[in-house]
Amino acid sequence: MWRTRRKPGQWVAACRDVADRRREILVLPTDDDRVALVFPPGEVAVLEPLQAGRLRAALRDAVFALDQPPTREEHQHAVPTVRASA
DSSP: OOOOEEETTEEEEEEEOTTOOEEEEEEEEOTTSOEEEEETTTEEEEEOHHHHHHHHHHHHHHHHHTTOHHHHHHOTTOOOOOOOOO
16 A cells, blocks of 8 residues: 655655556645645646645545445446556
8 A cells, every 4th residue: 555655845645547557646835825736747736725624525535435335326426447457
């Protein structure tokens, strides 16, 4: 399992894209008290503190939903992913 690693003034969260390639999401504080998320290949989303909190809550809820099959079936927005065969 990958871990989030921290560099001075920034955080990196390891992930995989839909083609199962290793990627990283770079999390940076901005100079105007917001948070920037940098996605490969360089797309950026800038979040206000409240938006960052909502993103955190949404990520938490999505992870918890993975353990609840009825909840998982309710979400028809699932992103298809490719799993690498071992």
